[in-house]
Amino acid sequence: MEIFYKVSAVFTQKQLEIMKAAVEIFADKGFDNASVRDIAKAADVNVAMISYYFGSKEKLLEAIFTRHVLKIREKLEEIVFASNVAPVDKIDLIIDTYIDTIAANRNFHLLMVREQGVMKNPVLYEGVKSMKLKNNALIKSAVKAGVKAGIFRKNADVLFLALTVFGTINQAFNTRRFLCEQHHIDPQDDGEFLKAIIPKLKSHLKALVKSYLLVKES
Amino acid sequence: MEIFYKVSAVFTQKQLEIMKAAVEIFADKGFDNASVRDIAKAADVNVAMISYYFGSKEKLLEAIFTRHVLKIREKLEEIVFASNVAPVDKIDLIIDTYIDTIAANRNFHLLMVREQGVMKNPVLYEGVKSMKLKNNALIKSAVKAGVKAGIFRKNADVLFLALTVFGTINQAFNTRRFLCEQHHIDPQDDGEFLKAIIPKLKSHLKALVKSYLLVKES
DNA sequence: GCAGAAATTAAACAAGTGTTTGATTAATTA
DNA sequence: TAATTAATCAAACACTTGTTTAATTTCTGC
Numbered sequence: 183m184e185i186f187y188k189v190s191a192v193f194t195q196k197q198l199e200i201m202k203a204a205v206e207i208f209a210d211k212g213f214d215n216a217s218v219r220d221i222a223k224a225a226d227v228n229v230a231m232i233s234y235y236f237g238s239k240e241k242l243l244e245a246i247f248t249r250h251v252l253k254i255r256e257k258l259e260e261i262v263f264a265s266n267v268a269p270v271d272k273i274d275l276i277i278d279t280y281i282d283t284i285a286a287n288r289n290f291h292l293l294m295v296r297e298q299g300v301m302k303n304p305v306l307y308e309g310v311k312s313m314k315l316k317n318n319a320l321i322k323s324a325v326k327a328g329v330k331a332g333i334f335r336k337n338a339d340v341l342f343l344a345l346t347v348f349g350t351i352n353q354a355f356n357t358r359r360f361l362c363e364q365h366h367i368d369p370q371d372d373g374e375f376l377k378a379i380i381p382k383l384k385s386h387l388k389a390l391v392k393s394y395l396l397v398k399e400s
Numbered sequence: 401m402e403i404f405y406k407v408s409a410v411f412t413q414k415q416l417e418i419m420k421a422a423v424e425i426f427a428d429k430g431f432d433n434a435s436v437r438d439i440a441k442a443a444d445v446n447v448a449m450i451s452y453y454f455g456s457k458e459k460l461l462e463a464i465f466t467r468h469v470l471k472i473r474e475k476l477e478e479i480v481f482a483s484n485v486a487p488v489d490k491i492d493l494i495i496d497t498y499i500d501t502i503a504a505n506r507n508f509h510l511l512m513v514r515e516q517g518v519m520k521n522p523v524l525y526e527g528v529k530s531m532k533l534k535n536n537a538l539i540k541s542a543v544k545a546g547v548k549a550g551i552f553r554k555n556a557d558v559l560f561l562a563l564t565v566f567g568t569i570n571q572a573f574n575t576r577r578f579l580c581e582q583h584h585i586d587p588q589d590d591g592e593f594l595k596a597i598i599p600k601l602k603s604h605l606k607a608l609v610k611s612y613l614l615v616k617e618s
Numbered sequence: 619g620c621a622g623a624a625a626t627t628a629a630a631c632a633a634g635t636g637t638t639t640g641a642t643t644a645a646t647t648a
Numbered sequence: 649t650a651a652t653t654a655a656t657c658a659a660a661c662a663c664t665t666g667t668t669t670a671a672t673t674t675c676t677g678c
Binding site for chain 4: 619620621622623624625626627628629630631632633634635636637638639640641642643644645646647648
């Protein structure tokens with residue numbers, strides 16, 4: 183049984199501008215350490231506009247989560263409808279889509295990873311949970327198809343496999359500075375980071391997951 | 401060339417008590433959202449004692465990092481001195497030691513994972529970095545031994561393999577609540593979580609890493 | 619038991635927080 | 649164009665924050 187987080191969420195242009203500035207500052211400083219005055223300045227609006235448009239700083243965060251969870255879930259739907267691909271290619275497709283989607287929303291993702299450990303707000307928690315359930319279901323169906331085709335191992339722990347996929351991706355984005363240093367890349371240069379790390383991350387994860395899933399022929 | 405974070409760090413009993421209370425509250429609420437009054441109350445001391453003993457809230461955090469980084473690095477040294485074990489068993493040993501050490505320091509670890517994405521304090525960053533370098537060197541030497549013995553693949557990307565190992569472990573502890581729900585465990589029950597999740601996490605990670613490293617015999 | 623140091627305390631401090639107010643301007647509608 | 653609604657603003661609000669002060673208690677060495 184699936185849980186849908188929020189059916190619709192319509193935002194005005196101004197709200198979207200504030201949300202865009204906010205997600206950047208939240209990702210940079212963390213939610214608690216980012217002041218509404220910081221956000222207002224970055225979005226070039228008066229401080230009062232945040233309460234005016236969203237009700238509170240907390241509700242602004244909720245709005246950001248609502249929007250991104252919906253956006254990302256939509257993106258994931260594409261995978262579901264890619265039906266007639268071989269199980270091995272589906273694994274590749276899933277990993278590519280995940281990494282590209284997370285890279286495209288990396289500020290939000292950073293914020294989410296950071297906050298999920300201490301999340302007490304039920305709106306945020308349920309939003310993230312719905313995403314995770316979707317992710318797990320997606321990976322499970324791909325693994326099942328491979329098992330049915332007789333090429334994937336039967337005893338794979340899908341829940342922990344998902345843990346590894348997202349854990350690896352999260353770790354890559356969360357320890358970006360360290361990763362850049364090890365690759366002699368300027369941590370500030372966003373384009374350079376994506377160009378150098380993303381392909382490596384993709385091929386590593388694909389090789390790892392497939393060497394785990396594919397049954398050994400002796 | 402190795403970088404040592406701090407040579408010595410001696411703390412009084414009172415300081416240790418405050419640090420113990422602080423690490424729990426930091427892990428629960430996050431550093432920014434935890435007030436010195438919260439910590440003082442939990443440690444059953446006056447608020448002023450935090451400044452008196454540590455200088456500031458920030459320096460208290462530094463003290464916590466210093467202490468734990470040293471503690472964990474000591475634990476990792478044990479692996480280095482376990483020389484005459486087979487490469488495959490060394491991988492198992494590394495994974496077991498990592499998970500046990502992180503589980504034993506899970507509050508600190510939660511705090512570290514949460515803060516590392518937005519870390520600007522050089523003392524904290526360098527501490528974490530020294531740990532990561534140690535970890536990577538450890539995994540690298542284990543993989544190299546396996547390659548030399550002709551049982552591990554030559555083209556393994558050790559940096560990304562380490563990313564996966566720690567990413568998976570971090571994800572397990574950071575999404576503890578979700579993981580507990582999926583396993584029908586009470587998230588509050590610490591003992592139950594460790595008993596149910598840790599063994600699964602260990603065996604999953606071992607199976608995963610080894611199926612990746614071991615060369616396929618066709 | 620007394621002098622000096624260390625530890626502890628309640629209170630005060632200045633700075634920053636999220637939010638609200640009430641007035642002013644801009645946009646929309648009739 | 650006049651009336652009504654929406655948007656914007658600077659200022660004020662109440663509150664919490666980390667830190668310091670200055671007085672007091674507790675401990676320590678002689």
